[in-house]
Amino acid sequence: MMSRTTDHPRSTHTIRIGSAAIGLAAVASAVMVMATTVDGWFRWDAWDFIQYRSVLSLAGLFGPHGGGLQWFTVVFYRTLVNTVGFDYWPWFVAPYAVGYPLLVIGMWRFVVRRGAGIWLATAAAVGLMFMASSSYLYDGAIGQLVSVGAGLVAVSYFDADVWTRGRQVGAATAVFLMLTTADVGVSLYVGLIVGTVLYRRSRAVVATLVPAGLFYGAWYFRTRASRKPLDVSDLLGTARGAFDLLRYHLPNSFGFSTGLGAAITIGAVAAVAYAFRDQRYRPIVTVWTVALGTYLGLLWVVRIAPGEATIETIRYGLWPTALLYVTILPSLPKLSHTVEVVLSIALVSTSLFANVPLALDERAATELQGAENRQAAEAAITLIRAGEPYHLRGRLDMSGGWATPEGLLGMQASGWNPPDTSDAAALRQARLGIRTRLLTSSAAARSDSCTFLDEGASTLLELSGRGRLILEPADRWSRFLAAWDDEWGSSERNYALATRSELQYVAVPKALLSIKATTGTITVCEPSDRTPGF
Incomplete structure (x- = not known):
């Protein structure tokens, strides 16, 4: 050349x-x-x-x-x-x-x-x-x-x-x-x-x-x-x-x-x-x-x-x-x-x-990540067909994956036809991802109240409608267990928390959310501005 x-x-x-x-x-x-x-x-x-x-x-x-x-x-x-x-x-x-x-x-x-x-x-x-x-x-x-x-x-x-x-x-x-x-x-x-x-x-x-x-x-x-x-x-x-x-x-x-x-x-x-x-x-x-x-x-x-x-x-x-x-x-x-x-x-x-x-x-x-996304998509379609509310214009699971109900159904029309799943464990695993998402947040929380969780401690929150929580780790790579319960079912999942993050949720009509610090210490705050933009 x-x-x-x-x-x-x-x-x-x-x-x-x-x-x-x-x-x-x-x-x-x-x-x-x-x-x-x-x-x-x-x-x-x-x-x-x-x-x-x-x-x-x-x-x-x-x-x-x-x-x-x-x-x-x-x-x-x-x-x-x-x-x-x-x-x-x-x-x-x-x-x-x-x-x-x-x-x-x-x-x-x-x-x-x-x-x-x-x-x-x-x-x-x-x-x-x-x-x-x-x-x-x-x-x-x-x-x-x-x-x-x-x-x-x-x-x-x-x-x-x-x-x-x-x-x-x-x-x-x-x-x-x-x-x-x-x-x-x-x-x-x-x-x-x-x-x-x-x-x-x-x-x-x-x-x-x-x-x-x-x-x-x-x-x-x-x-x-x-x-x-x-x-x-x-x-x-x-x-x-x-x-x-x-x-x-x-x-x-x-x-x-x-x-x-x-x-x-x-x-x-x-x-x-x-x-x-x-x-x-x-x-x-x-x-x-x-x-x-x-x-x-x-x-x-x-x-x-x-x-x-x-x-x-x-x-x-x-x-x-x-x-x-x-x-x-x-x-x-x-x-x-x-x-x-x-x-x-x-x-x-x-x-x-x-x-x-x-x-x-x-x-x-x-x-694992691909399987979680696929499983969450299959579960979401199953829940939509069953009439369960699916309100998030957000992510398939906590790691991400943009999808709406219309988008998921459109995927089927475009060549991906996931089988209906009757696996109750799979639905429970995916349900928390359908109700919540965890995003990194750099904004300071204007909080009405904050709870400091030592390792092993937990807090139980009553939620309704749309809102958000601010979670901040005191130690790098702290972890927490989130457990969700509403009239549609219950689920729980472990998450890593590397930096200040925002847990956005939709509770229809209401739900109980338990957050337990499993590794390190975590501060959980309920901000006065509850709009999640979600």
Whole structure:
């Protein structure tokens, strides 16, 4: 293509072995993603795109999700729903299962063409392949997949010797997709801006960065006009736990804190890039290094430093690792064949040892959440048919899942026909989710009364109509048991409470709710403003 290739002599035999290895890893990664999701179902993110959006309306297409612009994901979900209905597997999984390995192959070609050793580049790519085998990634990350892929193309154009008009159009398209399909694109955009300024790629600014930046800026300030003040964290959407890569793969192994792990990683990248980078590859290494530093730095400012709860999962560590891959590999010095092979074997072994078991472990969690959503949907339809009131324009269960009675019945008409369930235990389990939902709340509670619950203590509340309670943990990750009883039946369920939260409810016509602190201590308040917005 237009990229600069190395003049370092390569063995055709070595290149063929590397190509075969990366191809086999790609197939294995795709198979693992498909295998770990065969019993899965939609999680809560999907319902925003499935239920309340239309690609025919600007509000549906460009409305924010988790603070970020997700128009590509909207089109992805709506197209599949209109084509295959709610037949989740394999249709909603296959695009990611195939697309992610293709992206890693593109990254592998990118670094190999820029001087990276075949063995080391292949070994690192194999590890990256299996990081995405976690079933927690599947369809929900399609926007991030497109964003990083478009960023790879954009940087390839940025690195070109000659800019034709066709390349300008291609670069502009790539930057637009990169910036507007997922939160990680914002950091890639910053990296391109810095690289453009430092290396005076003025034509790149006019052709690519300015149009996309104007569009994204107009969207951001337009969609945030009703929110005062503007929330910087919206730029990053839901990628709040990217530092957890460092928890898994560096800090916890040596007892380091997350912050120290981040400093070590960024410092190592900067040192390698400065000491070993070839003059020819300096611009692209600069772009990737700035993008990685921006991504981790912004996450620290808006998510980690304020003490918000992080999700310790490989999902959020994937894209920083991908950026590390394309940053470091072109910067490494030329190694002897023996050293490179030994390092490659060690890298593949440790990557598979760390990542494949984690991917398989997460299958259980994914199946559980998907099963709960499916069970709640089946129970909700059963209860609606039986005449039981279902008033929530809210979530299928406490973890989420947008659905109304009309939407649930519409799902049946679109191809998903759950069997009627006569399992009383399943109905009891789902009933509490139908009556209540738990949301994070940053607003201070103007309370009429508050009850402080030590571990093991409980309180019994008489509820009627629509309302809300404010629950605040004194200890991180406190837990409570909620027990609900009304004329339609009873149910109970355990929940984790990481931060101040709002328990919204609908009691028809009245109900008893018992809240028991099972782990840690919890404060339960009844706010004077009882409107739940629900």
